[in-house]
Amino acid sequence: MRKPRIDYAAVFRALPGMVALLTPDLRYVDANEDFLLLAGRDREQLLGRYVFDVFPENPNDPAAAGMRETRASMLRAVATGERDTMALLRYDIEDRERPGHWVEHFWSPVNAPVLGPDGNVVLIVHRVEEVTELIRARSGTGSDSSRARVLEAELYTRARELQELNERLRLAQARDREVALALQAAMLPTPTPVGHHRAAVRYRPAVGTLNVCGDWYDLVDLPGDRIAVAVGDVVGHGLQAAGVMGQLRSALSAAARVAESPARAVEALGLYARHVEGAESSTVVKAFIDWGTHTITYSSAGHPPPILLHQDGTVTFLDRATDPPLGARPEHVARPEATTDFAEGAILVLYTDGLIERRNEDIDVGLARLADSLVRHGRADPEALADALLADLLPSTDTTDDTALVVIRL
Structure with a gap:
């Protein structure tokens, strides 16, 4: 044509x-x-x-x-x-x-x-x-018509000024969102391979809102046949959340390289977070995966539990070492940790609450939805599985929170 x-x-x-x-x-x-x-x-x-x-x-x-x-x-x-x-x-x-x-x-x-x-x-x-006739029609006639026109014009002017202010605010927020997302992308690059193990990561910003840039992930090679993996969520959004996220991610990544366990790494992060404005009430889960012993040791600071898909198709939520978020306690307390076994070929998934939480819905419903999707797609490779989980669990429109996701074939 x-x-x-x-x-x-x-x-x-x-x-x-x-x-x-x-x-x-x-x-x-x-x-x-x-x-x-x-x-x-x-x-x-x-x-x-x-x-x-x-x-x-x-x-x-x-x-x-x-x-x-x-x-x-x-x-x-x-x-x-x-x-x-x-x-x-x-x-x-x-x-x-x-x-x-x-x-x-x-x-x-x-x-x-x-x-x-x-x-x-x-x-x-x-x-x-x-809009002359509109102003005149609304102001009426008579001895007070001139004053009424002036008043009407003043009210109309204030309304247009408010409209202009709202438009400028919208444009400023849109620019802030673009900058925050660019900063987020720079601080959350696709990770380098962790040993010989297969992993996939995803970050999906909220759609149509400013509630972006608080979620993060990290994978670190450790001595021996081990890796450390974490996901976290910063309270807040936009540029401030992106900045706090970068600080917490870097601090925990460094702590994981010297701490003897995930609980000690999360403890160090909690102490650091007390001195970072905007880091209070942030959540994180940290796991050390050891292929030599076929164990996962983990510690959670107020974060949704990782989920483990076994070879027989059953799932386990790793929820036996859950503690309050960072900065929630006035004094330092040792963080708990737990260890679970895994068999070769199992799948470990870590995620942020944007993947499972929905308004007016109990969180158990979202966790069950995640478990069902993982069982159905669990035989796929990590990259395809990550895409399938997002497709199943995230609505195509009106997502009000961002989401970070890590999928590892054990």
């Missing part, structure tokens, strides 16, 4: 609503039909002319600020390269048929930059909506 040829100049002129194009030095390049009609000007009266020569400020109104505010908005769009939405504005226009007679008008303007190939602003799209 052939793509239709679009006459964008014709589309621009037919756009509903008042739209004009200006150069960065605020001279008219073009205007659509609605702009010319509602502004009461011909195209020849606009093209190439400075915007405020065409529409000067009302000299009879000493309080008029429409020209100053409009110019400031346009120049902000040029300087920042970002859309600038103005609050409701009173800007009177001189009647072309009666020179010296100024007609009251209220406008709702937006100034949007158009960037060239070099990233610089080459045009300003100036879109305005006239």
Whole structure:
């Protein structure tokens, strides 16, 4: 099917609503039909002319600020390269048929930059909506109508300012989310192979929310045929959570290399976390896997239990060494640990609560769902199994928490 040829100049002129194009030095390049009609000007009266020569400020109104505010908005769009939405504005226009007679008008303007190939602003799209009749209709008539119009305009202005503030907040949050996710990705790279053992890791951010960048994983080679594996979850989200996550992950990774057991490593992390702002109430589970003895020794600080799939298809939740989260106790207390045996070919899965927890649902339901999925897909290799678990357990939309996952074939 052939793509239709679009006459964008014709589309621009037919756009509903008042739209004009200006150069960065605020001279008219073009205007659509609605702009010319509602502004009461011909195209020849606009093209190439400075915007405020065409529409000067009302000299009879000493309080008029429409020209100053409009110019400031346009120049902000040029300087920042970002859309600038103005609050409701009173800007009177001189009647072309009666020179010296100024007609009251209220406008709702937006100034949007158009960037060239070099990233610089080459045009300003100036879109305005006239709301004069709306203001007048709502204010009524009579001796108080003028004051009512002013009050109505003020309320409308505050509403538009709030709308603009919310839009700027949304954009700032979106930028923060992108930066936090980039930082998270840099601190959670795909791990190097741990000995000759097969492992898969995954990180999935929450969808459509800022609740990202608190979850993490870590795998470390230990002397002998051993590895240390951990997953953790930082309370909070965004850039702060990503920063705290990086500190805790690095500290526990270092502790695992010198501690004689996972409990001692988690103890060291707990002491360190007391001096990291934002680390309180973080959770973590640490496991040492020893192929020489075919044992898993683990310790948990308030974290959901790892799950072990045996060769016979049964599952065991490793929940015999669970303690409060980091920083939950006012004084230092030794962390517990437990050891369980495994047979060659078993599967160990560590995860964060985003994989199993759902609003208005008991956590046991999520744990049972995880166990069922693991049994059904347990014969797959770790990479395929990790993808299958995420597909089964994470909704396709509206996930409100991020998820970290580690799958190891023992």
